[in-house]
Amino acid sequence: MESKAPRVRLEPWSESDLDLLRATNAPELMTHLGGPETEEQVVKRHRRYVDLSADRTGKGRMFRVVLLPGGEAVGTIGFWEQTWQGRLVYETGWGVLAAYQGRGIAAAAAAAVIEQARAEKKHRYLHAFPSVSNPPSNALCRRAGFSFQGECDFEYPPGQVMRCNNWRLDLERPEED
Numbered sequence: 001m002e003s004k005a006p007r008v009r010l011e012p013w014s015e016s017d018l019d020l021l022r023a024t025n026a027p028e029l030m031t032h033l034g035g036p037e038t039e040e041q042v043v044k045r046h047r048r049y050v051d052l053s054a055d056r057t058g059k060g061r062m063f064r065v066v067l068l069p070g071g072e073a074v075g076t077i078g079f080w081e082q083t084w085q086g087r088l089v090y091e092t093g094w095g096v097l098a099a100y101q102g103r104g105i106a107a108a109a110a111a112a113v114i115e116q117a118r119a120e121k122k123h124r125y126l127h128a129f130p131s132v133s134n135p136p137s138n139a140l141c142r143r144a145g146f147s148f149q150g151e152c153d154f155e156y157p158p159g160q161v162m163r164c165n166n167w168r169l170d171l172e173r174p175e176e177d
Contacts, residue, residue, distance in 0.1 A: 012062075052080060063109075090127070
C-alpha cells in the first residue's frame, strides 16, 4: 500500500493566530520544552511571532501550518536567527497539534520551511535542537535531511538548560531527491 504525503501550506503568522498558539501550548505538546507556558508567556511569544513575520530583514519567519485541501490550521513552524558557537545561523522549531501527529505533516512543513530559509540566502546553516528524549522530533530532523552534529546543552526555555541533539542542515547544498 502506498502512502501519500500530506499537502501543507505555510501561511505567515498573524494577529489571528493566538488561539492556535494556545492550542499548541497543551501539556502533551510541551513535554520536551519545559512544560506549558503561562498565558502571559503565550501572549508574549505570539507578539514575537507576529513581529518576526512582519520583519523583512531576513531575521526569520513564523508560520501556521495549514493542512490541504481542507485549510485547517494544524501547527506552527518557523526559523529565526540564533548565535550558535560564535556563528549567526538559523534555528528552526515546530509543533503539530496532537490530533494531527503521525501523518507526516511535520515533515511536509519542515521541507517547506527549509525552502523558505534557503530562499533568504542569508545564513548557510539551519539548526534544530530537539530534546534527546524526543524521538519523533529527532526522527523528523533525520527525515528532513539534517545531519546529526552531537548532543549539547541548550537553554530553553530561558533560564533552563536541557540536553538536546544538535541537527544541522546546509542551506547552500541543493535539496536531494
